[in-house]
Amino acid sequence: MATEKLKIIPLGGLNEVGKNLTVYEYGNDILVVDCGLGFPDGEMYGVDVVIPDVTYLVKNAEKIRGIVLTHGHEDHIGAIPYVLKEITAPIYGTPLTLALVRYKLEEHRLTDIADLREFRARDRFSVGCFEIEAIHVNHSIACSVALAIKTPVGTVIHTGDYKIDTTPINCAMMDLTRLGELGKEGVLALLSDSTNAERKGFSPSERTVGAALDELFDNCPRRIIITTFASNVYRVQQIITLAAKNGRKVAITGRSMENMVAASVELGYMTIPPDTVVDITKIKNYPREQQLIITTGSQGESMSALYRMAFGGHKQVEIGPEDRVILSSSTVPGNEKTVSRIINELYRRGAEVLYRDVAGSLHVSGHACQEELKMVLALTQPKFFIPIHGEQRHLRCHAKIAAEVGIEPSHILIGDIGKVMELGKKSIHISGTVQAGRVLVDGTGIGDVGSVVLRDRKHLAEDGMLVVAMTLSREDNSLISGPDIITRGFVYVRESEDLIDEMRMQVIDTLDACQENDIRNWTAIKSTVKASLSTYLQKRIKRSPMILPIIMEN
Ligand SMILES: [Zn+2]
């Protein structure tokens, strides 16, 4: 047994932001840390979410002893409903994390099969041969923890997402004391959050946002509509506290925001001053300067409450010149366009719009910057270091920081998804690869949208399509009727009658040529029609729509 190594296999979250999932394997035991989803990029037409490929877990299902969650963000818990359809394992999480998991399982009607087990910071519990201790960290959602995982080879610290907030809201500062103690006892490896590894200094405290918001709420004659990430319990708490202080009533709208507030209040992570929150249908009964609405939609999501308010589709709220709209958030990369569109629309409606670019400190990040990363490295003094949670640039920066604080460069390993990192008491190396990647989810279909479907969708989206329907005689392939040309997303037919006629002529010529050259097979006829039309359109208008020839027989 002494020669057995610990395997660490990331199935997501490295060289990408999102879908975090790390496998720890020793002997016959597998521990899974986090089970998150990712969001599609602009090229993934119609894809709702992206989840990690968990084939490796399915193949080793009998070894899985549990899934332990670090916190309740989508990129750490979002894939649970999909993965639970493939494997069974108890799920461990802090109270708020599990409350959010429960909402998800209800949506997917999976509550019956889930075995949820609660723990709190400083608790210790065993999952197979792994002994786990939860360590309180600061982050943009309450109830976040890092994990100290005692393995037969040594202690591994997996931070999850974190920052060090010396003046946090409603909770204590990150448990640096415990990290220091573990460092003294000896840490084999540290896996640490790299999201902000490029940023110098310290991440500002959540409290600084409160100060900025207080100024904006104070003596404002307008109705205030404010949006933030629903999961940022501390932010929502600050908004409600400050609203009460400034004599405003608060209404909450948007499903994820309502769920989050309900769960946080129930679990004691949020306190609402008496007589502050009112129903969204009742808030108009108060004077404008006493109204404050907290809403979803900070990323410009088209189904969100803020979007509907801006574009006139919200039942209770329509935004106008009497409103001050505050975006207390940052724009997640990839959402720049949708956020910009909503800001433009809000301005167009005459509202006063305040967001990071024009109003400064309306948001702080939940991830550690360079000085905090150094502090965690210094406290834990790991023998080996593996940067996690980030794209290649973030991982590289974090590796450089680790070397700067004195970690032996040959003890720093940058992994990748699917790469098996093997740790012994004195060694670390990559020993192999397992299947890993992304699985695309569209509606209820999981994984049935692959690269071929995506390529077609991209083609359709960029160039449109063209159906050529024709009826041929069974005897001699002569044209009986058609060809009819139907287009979608290609040209506006009424203004392109000449072009359509030309295409029809082109098809007739091609069919004649087929007969002359004795091309009788319909598959061959179809591809000849397709090729000639495609060449013609490329020359004539420099476009290449998807062309679908259909032959009917008579
Ligand atoms: Zn997070």
Ligand SMILES: [Zn+2]
């Ligand atoms: Zn994360």
